[in-house]
Amino acid sequence: MSTQTTGLRELKKQQTRENISDHATRLFLERGFDKVTIADVAAAAQVSKMTVTNYFPRKEDLALDLSEAFVQSLARTVREREPGESAPAALRRAYLAAVAEHSPVIGFSGPAFARMITDSPALTARLREFHDEREKALAAALAEEAGAGPGDILPSVAAALLGGVHRLLFDETLRRTLDGQDDAEIAAALTDHIRTAFDTLEPALGGYAVRAAGG
Amino acid sequence: MSTQTTGLRELKKQQTRENISDHATRLFLERGFDKVTIADVAAAAQVSKMTVTNYFPRKEDLALDLSEAFVQSLARTVREREPGESAPAALRRAYLAAVAEHSPVIGFSGPAFARMITDSPALTARLREFHDEREKALAAALAEEAGAGPGDILPSVAAALLGGVHRLLFDETLRRTLDGQDDAEIAAALTDHIRTAFDTLEPALGGYAVRAAGG
């Protein structure tokens, strides 16, 4: 009953999960997502098909492992920002930082990965779903901070605008990656786009959700 | 070779297509999208399964028939607006008009239809895809009007903001429909939300894409 056990079981589960994920990622990048079956992954990882399915209920989740960080990224940035900073300002800052370090969470993933996604309708659809969840999480963060009532739509509007911009920036990163541009080149272009986008948004949301000094 | 033939064949194709679509829609509303198989639709329409597949390559297309109008709606509004009107102003006007007439294109579809969509992951995913295509079509319309070069991101940014708002309004319509609110009630709430959303956008895009008087 006590949870202080070493968790040999937990350890093996993690290993199994990572083993499956690693083989899957390798196969997907080699042959493309839709050309690899779950059976192929199971054979490569030397487990049964059902084990793959148990760990990754959807095949798409085998390829998109960063989903949790991705979905929470915007909401977390807003929640953890410094007093006196507005939500849009925090998101701009965080995005610029992510660009500087070529973070995969905003789409820096290399041509093979980018091609894997765009070549697969299933993965593209799953990515859209993540965009949606990310926007909803952001809306929730904004609403909770504003102490908004159920009828208050403004946090959702702000999240829709900011979410729209982030969707666009992600797509742009993927597009340029597929174009063969290198990370530095993409980063430079993105920096420009961020300015365009957030400067456009500034008059609309610049004063929105400024964190009070009292915290 | 000539295309002037009456098209008895064309006529029958249209009839077959509509026959299949009608039976499918009825079954979906009765039992839910995921509880009806293509075989069920084929049996009800008294055609073979392959015929259903031939007319509707994806099962989702059997349920979402307004896709073409939906995808083109924003781009069309922008292209057909009067001289002197900005793109956001035209979209606000068009949306208010659609609300007034309870247009299904913006989500007025009745509880059964709304439930059919939200209960089905496949349909929800397809709807997201349509949102994306709609935004891309809008971006194209804005870019072509601005005579934008390939590196110009501003039309895409504007489309992302406007697309984000439209996504939100659609979801809100669906949500309220599922909540059991009647069309008049939803229309009233939406009218408010439109004001909030577009007034928020106004300082950002109010002067954007004002159609020149010269046409």
Added chain:
DNA sequence: ACATATTTCTATGTCCGACATAAATTTATG
């Protein structure tokens, strides 16, 4: 009107992801 060509529909079968179930194996606990 009839033969021919073209298009459309049907019949059949394969593949694969998702899912359900039960058995077997491994790990934890007293």
Added chain:
DNA sequence: CATAAATTTATGTCGGACATAGAAATATGT
């Protein structure tokens, strides 16, 4: 060490997407 719990495996079903060949209906030219 025995028992309980969790994990993995084996097996089978279902449905959507797709490929292919053949049948049926329609159009076209003489």
